[in-house]
Amino acid sequence: MSPRAGAPREAVDLALDTATGRGADYADVRVVRRVEESVTIRGGRVESVASDETEGVGIRVFACGAWGFAATHRYDAGAIGRAAAEAVRLARAAAPSLRRRVTLAERPPARGAYATPVREDPFALSLEEKVADLLAADAALAVPGVVSTASRYAAQREWKTFAATDGSFVEQVFTHVGAGIEAHAVRGGEHQRRSYPEARGGRWQQAGYEFIRELDLRGNAARCGEEAVALLSAPPCPEGPATVVIDPSQLYLQIHESCGHAAELDRVFGAEASYAGTSFLSPDLPDSRYRYGSDLVTLVADATVPGGPGTFGWDDEGVAAQRTTLVENGILTGFLTSRDTASRIGRPSGGTVRAESWNRLPLIRMTNVNLMPVPGMSLEDIVADTDDGLYLTTNRSWSIDDRRWNFQFGTEIAYEIKGGRMGRIFRNPVYTGVTPQFWRSCDAVADERSFVMYGNPNCAKGLPPQCVQVGHGCPGARFRGVRMVAGR
Secondary structure (H helix, E strand, C coil), X not given: CCCCCCCCHHHHHHHHHHHHHCCCCEEEEEEEEEEEEEEEEECCEEEEEEEEEEEEEEEEEEECCEEEEEEECCCCHHHHHHHHHHHHHXXXXXXXXXXXXXXXXXXXXXEEEEECCXXXXXXXXXXXXXXXXXXXXXXHXXXXXXXXXXXXXXXXXXXXXXXXXXXCEEEEEEXXXXXXXXXXXXXXXXXXXXXXXCCCCCEEEEXXXXXXXXXXXXXXXXXXXHHHHHHHHCCECCCEEEEEEECHHHHHHHHHHHHHCCCEHHHHCCCCCCCCCCCCCCCCHHHHCCECCCCCCCXXXXXXXXXXXXXXXXXXXXXXXXXXXXXXXXEECCCEXXXXXXXXXXXXXXXXXXXXXXXXXXXXXXXXXXXXCCCCCCHHHXXXXXXXXXXEEEEEEXXXXXXXXXXXXXXXXXXXXXXXXXXXXXXXXXXXXXHHHHHHCEEEECCHHHCEEEEEEEEEECCCCEEEEEEEEECCEXXXXXXXXXXX
8 A cells, every 4th residue: 555645735734834824833734534444243143334434634833832733624725724823822822831841852854655564455355255254253153152252343544644844744554454253151140251362352453454364263263162161160260379371362461551551751740640540650760770570571662563553654743663662671761752751851752652533632652562572482381381370361351550550450261280281271360460560570481483463453541532553562471479369
């Protein structure tokens, strides 16, 4: 795919000219068009087929040491001019109430183009074929004992033009696809679910429909159904301290909630406290060699990973995609930053600013926050090296406090590990902990053979809430002394 031809350059120029003419020290503009489609199959029937399209212009200005933002869905000169003027008015109105004037980290002008590599265009494929693929997977889920099934597919495509008064002009197009299946079994008051390849709507990637085919939903459906039924008769997961080996299908969400959000520098500064909380971290911790995890834990924010849901060419401030180390061998080294927050700690921006749509102000967002593999042991080797423990896979529930400190996660299933072998299954496994204690207890991280990229298509942040695509790549890993509690 190539960036959409014919993006209204005259609208871009008018917005920037109006903003500077009204006194903006800097202005940028995003012209965004997004199309979406989704299909849901439930119980062997098509439950819903939906599509949506949105398009508009977002104008952000920097004036009098403050930000202002306004947007319009129209491209005529009057609407563009009014939106640009309103953004400047809002910046000037905000300036007197600022506790501190905003400064921006420098960056070179952004110029170029980026497009998701796509082998099979999901929007060119017939709806009938996509529905047929989901119906086949849904039928295979319905093994004896399963009472309900669901199969889902969705795709998004976004064309984005970014320009700024410093001469920046880039065009990008993103294509995301995702799919998943789930089976439910019920007996009395006991309800069990098994999902593939991930819960809450499936696994997402920046790719074409070829990724959906690679997931092989139909080929994994019967196993999901059989395990959901088997869990009804499984014993409850044992409580107390345990050695746990966590599968990538759960570990990615642990990274998202207890590492990715905690490292967002606007949270660290308290700018996100009114909605989803702050962070237990402080701006000075990277200078004090704060120990976030064990020596095996290295976390990077990488917007350059091919296929990553959080991959791009430039962020919504025109900062080029890059790879930033957040934790290196257990030591906190950095944050997810914007141009204004990075300037407060004397660093360049890490290029992690995005907006959900044309009518939303860009915020610090995760890109692809990944736990790096460690050469030496495969995930199978780690299991074989575990005398007594639990193997946890596929998230079922999660909870974490507003500082990203205390957490609780439930998984769909746990496998007992005895003498290096996985055996019987347990139902309703739940583990809890404190973020740095948990990551410091990591004593084994698998190599690249189990490294998988997972995507979260609806990571929410901000007021009004914004949902964006973020990614998390990780292998499996082992943690000692993790507290298991009773789940339902």
